[in-house]
Amino acid sequence: MKSWRRTLEAFCLPFGAILFGLILFGIFCAAVGQNPLAVYGSIWKAGFGNWRTFQNTLIRAAPLMLTSLCTALPARLGLVIIGNEGALIIGGLAAVSIGLVLAGSAPPLIVQVGMAIMGMIAGGLWIASAGALRHYRGVNETISSLLLNYIAIALLNHLVGGPMRDPNSLNKPSTYPLPEADMLSNIPGTRVHWGLLLGVIACVIAYFLIQRTTFGFAARTAGGNIRAARIAGLSVGKLTVIVCFLGGACAGLAGMVEVAAVQGAANESLNVGYGYGGILVAFAARHNPLAAIVMSLLVGGILASGGVLQRSFGLPDATVLVFEGLIFLVVLYSDSLYGKFPFFKEKPVMSPPPPAPSAPTPTATT
Amino acid sequence: MTTVIAPTSIEIEQPPELEVINMTKRFGSLVALDNVSMLIKPGTFHALLGENGAGKSTLVKCIMGFYRADQGDVLIGKHSRQIESPRDAQKYGIGMVYQHFTSVPAMTVAENLVLSRLNSPGLINWNEEYAKLNAFMANAPFQVPLDVPISQLAAGQKQKLEILKQLYLKSKILILDEPTSVLTPDEADEVLGLIREQVTAERLSVLIISHKFREVTTFADEVTVLRKGKFAGHGTVKDLTIADMAEMMMGERREPQKVAKVQQSDRLSILQVTDLHANKDNGLAAVKGVSLTVHGGEIVGIAGISGNGQKELVEVLAGQRSPISGQVLVNGEPYTATRVEMFKHKVFALPEEPLRNACVPHMSVAENMALRTFDRPPQAKGFLLILKTIRQMAQDLIQQFKVKTPSAETPIGNLSGGNVQRAVLARELSSDQINLLIAANPCFGLDFGAVEFIHGQIVEARNQGVAVLLVSEDLDELLALSDRIIVISGGQFAYESQTETADFSAISHSMAGH
Numbered sequence: 075m076k077s078w079r080r081t082l083e084a085f086c087l088p089f090g091a092i093l094f095g096l097i098l099f100g101i102f103c104a105a106v107g108q109n110p111l112a113v114y115g116s117i118w119k120a121g122f123g124n125w126r127t128f129q130n131t132l133i134r135a136a137p138l139m140l141t142s143l144c145t146a147l148p149a150r151l152g153l154v155i156i157g158n159e160g161a162l163i164i165g166g167l168a169a170v171s172i173g174l175v176l177a178g179s180a181p182p183l184i185v186q187v188g189m190a191i192m193g194m195i196a197g198g199l200w201i202a203s204a205g206a207l208r209h210y211r212g213v214n215e216t217i218s219s220l221l222l223n224y225i226a227i228a229l230l231n232h233l234v235g236g237p238m239r240d241p242n243s244l245n246k247p248s249t250y251p252l253p254e255a256d257m258l259s260n261i262p263g264t265r266v267h268w269g270l271l272l273g274v275i276a277c278v279i280a281y282f283l284i285q286r287t288t289f290g291f292a293a294r295t296a297g298g299n300i301r302a303a304r305i306a307g308l309s310v311g312k313l314t315v316i317v318c319f320l321g322g323a324c325a326g327l328a329g330m331v332e333v334a335a336v337q338g339a340a341n342e343s344l345n346v347g348y349g350y351g352g353i354l355v356a357f358a359a360r361h362n363p364l365a366a367i368v369m370s371l372l373v374g375g376i377l378a379s380g381g382v383l384q385r386s387f388g389l390p391d392a393t394v395l396v397f398e399g400l401i402f403l404v405v406l407y408s409d410s411l412y413g414k415f416p417f418f419k420e421k422p423v424m425s426p427p428p429p430a431p432s433a434p435t436p437t438a439t440t
Numbered sequence: 441m442t443t444v445i446a447p448t449s450i451e452i453e454q455p456p457e458l459e460v461i462n463m464t465k466r467f468g469s470l471v472a473l474d475n476v477s478m479l480i481k482p483g484t485f486h487a488l489l490g491e492n493g494a495g496k497s498t499l500v501k502c503i504m505g506f507y508r509a510d511q512g513d514v515l516i517g518k519h520s521r522q523i524e525s526p527r528d529a530q531k532y533g534i535g536m537v538y539q540h541f542t543s544v545p546a547m548t549v550a551e552n553l554v555l556s557r558l559n560s561p562g563l564i565n566w567n568e569e570y571a572k573l574n575a576f577m578a579n580a581p582f583q584v585p586l587d588v589p590i591s592q593l594a595a596g597q598k599q600k601l602e603i604l605k606q607l608y609l610k611s612k613i614l615i616l617d618e619p620t621s622v623l624t625p626d627e628a629d630e631v632l633g634l635i636r637e638q639v640t641a642e643r644l645s646v647l648i649i650s651h652k653f654r655e656v657t658t659f660a661d662e663v664t665v666l667r668k669g670k671f672a673g674h675g676t677v678k679d680l681t682i683a684d685m686a687e688m689m690m691g692e693r694r695e696p697q698k699v700a701k702v703q704q705s706d707r708l709s710i711l712q713v714t715d716l717h718a719n720k721d722n723g724l725a726a727v728k729g730v731s732l733t734v735h736g737g738e739i740v741g742i743a744g745i746s747g748n749g750q751k752e753l754v755e756v757l758a759g760q761r762s763p764i765s766g767q768v769l770v771n772g773e774p775y776t777a778t779r780v781e782m783f784k785h786k787v788f789a790l791p792e793e794p795l796r797n798a799c800v801p802h803m804s805v806a807e808n809m810a811l812r813t814f815d816r817p818p819q820a821k822g823f824l825l826i827l828k829t830i831r832q833m834a835q836d837l838i839q840q841f842k843v844k845t846p847s848a849e850t851p852i853g854n855l856s857g858g859n860v861q862r863a864v865l866a867r868e869l870s871s872d873q874i875n876l877l878i879a880a881n882p883c884f885g886l887d888f889g890a891v892e893f894i895h896g897q898i899v900e901a902r903n904q905g906v907a908v909l910l911v912s913e914d915l916d917e918l919l920a921l922s923d924r925i926i927v928i929s930g931g932q933f934a935y936e937s938q939t940e941t942a943d944f945s946a947i948s949h950s951m952a953g954h
Contacts, residue, residue: 286824286825286827287823287824287825288814288815288820288823288824288825289823290825291807291810291814291815291825292814292815294800294803294807295800295803295811298800298801298802298803299796299799299800299801301760301796301797301798302797302798302799302800302811304758304759304760304777305758305759305760305789305791305797305798306779306782306811306812307759307777307778307779307780307781307782307783308779309778309779
């Protein structure tokens with residue numbers, strides 16, 4: 075059994091980090107002349123205050139869960155992939171393309187399944203290319219996946235502004251809309267679409283895949299020590315490409331959900347930061363897919379409060395991005411604190427007092 | 441003006457005498473250095489010889505102040521000196537050049553030289569520094585362009601810069617730790633030749649750690665040999681033959697120790713390697729056309745001084761490195777070390793440094809023990825891992841191989857070296873049917889008990905008909921265990937013999953590359 079202290083550490087550090095990020099954000103708010111406590115209150119109310127607003131959070135959490143896997147899965151192989159945004163966009167574009175082709179000629183369920191599959195394949199191939207470049211050509215996967223984001227965004231702008239543009243979309247260039255009947259419906263009794271369920275299922279499957287299957291075992295081995303994986307005869311290249319494909323497929327599915335449940339067409343609203351939010355979620359969850367579900371709710375709530383901050387405090391819409399960025403930095407920093415607090419050490423030392431002249435623990439995450 | 445004259449007067453000064461007296465250094469229960477004394481006379485080129493783990497580096501690190509010796513004295517110019525850190529050593533004019541480069545690649549030669557000074561002022565007057573550097577370069581034994589970034593220098597030039605750095609810091613005694621291991625033979629000769637001139641002119645004393653007898657006989661005046669942490673001999677190079685030095689390094693001629701071995705009757709060839717070529721990480725050839733056969737029930741030992749290609753050979757056979765050309769057959773079928781082939785032909789490996797080569801440090805002991813078997817029944821059912829079976833098997837192995845671990849769930853990185861080794865041994869040797877075992881320095885750094893245990897397991901495997909390829913830097917180990925012994929030198933096999941009839945001095949000679 076993993077000792078309770080280590081488990082507690084895995085809980086305390088990320089939440090401590092978020093708390094500290096909150097304090098930093100409070101300082102930021104105070105600096106621009108707002109009462110931090112009032113801002114906190116609004117964020118809470120807008121994100122989690124009641125069932126009505128919490129549904130907004132859930133709607134945003136769904137794509138975050140999916141995009142977080144695009145970082146979390148390859149992370150198990152020791153790769154840092156940040157191409158979530160690009161995979162989401164490409165997945166959305168592929169989904170809307172197949173959706174428009176199938177629409178009218180097939181029953182809605184078939185259209186939706188087709189869209190999901192196309193979105194996953196497109197997003198998967200997108201990220202798999204970064205993985206393949208990494209393994210076979212030695213290209214840094216973080217940089218290549220980041221740059222792939224820009225290619226995806228440019229492709230989106232090109233397609234919705236040109237070849238795929240619906241002439242009726244004047245203010246906001248979009249593709250032709252999907253018929254209402256082929257859209258993903260809402261979970262009964264809520265305003266939340268079925269994409270949330272997809273997100274939760276994907277996270278659970280991802281967890282199961284990594285922890286309980288031979289494939290996951292091989293991936294963890296290759297991620298932990300590539301030399302050991304080679305001695306065991308594991309095909310590291312194949313593993314790299316497949317895991318990247320799976321991660322990309324999840325982000326592609328997020329794009330499909332956004333298109334088929336929220337936007338109804340592909341347009342620049344695909345590119346609103348769910349991909350980058352997913353990176354934050356994955357790191358805060360320490361690449362554990364189950365923890366990513368919880369973290370997605372948290373980050374979803376923060377994103378949902380953007381409008382309120384703008385309306386009630388006159389803060390710019392991007393303020394939530396500042397908040398997100400601060401939390402991201404602090405979460406990354408907190409990663410370096412694992413094992414630094416004597417309290418969380420697995421085996422308490424038998425003779426405690428003598429060797430403890432260390433400086434007081436940093437206040438960052440306490 | 442006085443500031444200019446002062447350093448030049450020091451420059452002419454002879455290097456001081458360096459003497460080490462009765463130095464002992466223990467790491468826990470391991471005695472790395474046992475009562476070693478050594479004298480480096482002013483203006484001599486002194487070589488320090490010894491096999492891996494003989495204590496050469498420990499001795500040098502004690503002199504430089506990296507380690508604190510448990511006993512013993514360092515005398516510089518007949519005065520006992522406390523050297524607490526490399527900074528102290530520099531103060532007394534002792535400088536060390538490491539095996540690997542320590543310059544900042546993105547900075548220029550001039551910047552690196554100024555950086556190496558401990559007393560660099562906060563604000564650097566580059567005009568003045570350049571004037572000084574140019575003056576220094578004018579008198580230096582070799583030239584390196586000042587304005588070129590380190591990353592654009594060739595390996596030989598980088599090594600020259602490392603040495604220049606020490607001269608720039610006014611070191612009078614240079615300690616060189618295998619300075620030529622990253623150089624081609626020509627570069628090595630050039631660099632050592634230029635240093636030799638400095639020594640002959642009595643501007644420097646040099647202590648060089650080397651494996652290469654050729655360099656020692658060409659450049660050194662005196663030699664001190666260590667073996668297993670103890671002083672093993674000393675002499676002037678011109679009075680000694682290579683065979684003498686090799687014998688000091690390896691010890692007296694020993695009778696191969698007998699291990700209880702069962703004679704094998706059927707001798708099927710299991711591993712067949714034909715004309716194998718492989719490169720080092722840096723693209724230089726490491727294995728240059730090696731062919732060998734290992735039969736069932738036979739231990740073939742490969743001896744050699746480290747860095748002669750044995751590491752790369754093992755990596756190719758274990759699947760960690762792709763060969764450039766050549767053929768590897770196991771059971772007569774082509775073998776490329778994929779998982780399917782490993783399972784089919786029952787190939788197992790005990791690599792050196794098991795934590796680095798054969799374990800995932802943050803995964804549990806149980807998971808690491810399952811590395812060979814996790815994807816087939818009973819540990820897996822289709823794609824699903826059966827965690828209970830994995831844990832159960834680990835617990836059995838932990839008992840059977842006496843692995844000391846708090847639990848099967850402890851990350852293997854938390855275990856001591858000997859217990860990591862036991863855990864890997866348990867994984868690799870517990871299979872019912874082993875066909876081929878590839879072992880590389882399986883006992884390196886382990887205590888006596890663990891060594892005996894591992895030797896017993898290897899011979900046991902051999903007696904059951906396993907073909908064993910044993911690569912080791914410990915000649916005693918090879919003589920004790922192997923049926924046949926091969927010497928690798930410069931990436932090629934230089935000697936081969938049945939162990940019973942092996943000629944010890946021929947082994948020493950061929951290890952030294954003669």
